[in-house]
Amino acid sequence: MQTNSPPAADLYDWFDSAADALKEDMRREDSLVECSEFFKFVTNVFPSASEEVSQCIDVSFVENLFWQVPPAKAAAYWDKLPPLQALYEGFHNKPPI
Helix, strand or coil: CCCCCCCHHHHHHHHHHHHHHHHHHHHHCCCHHHHHHHHHHHHHHHHHCCHHHHHHHHHHHHCCCCCCCCHHHHHHHHCCCHHHHHHHHHHHCCCCC
């Protein structure tokens, strides 16, 4: 076990908090550029991430990302997340828009 690795619970909490912050940005229709940069970061990390990190991104981030965001406000953000759309649709059985 690496001592410099965050505990799994902290990682789940971090991605859950990131999803919450992005949902607030979507509801306010804040800067799509800043959200896009974060989405790019997550989609670049996901393919090469460990199973634990991939699961965390799926469960804590993707599944929660569009919760209670009106479809009209989610659309532009959804278009920026293609690599992870299948994860969202796999859990929710439909896109958020």
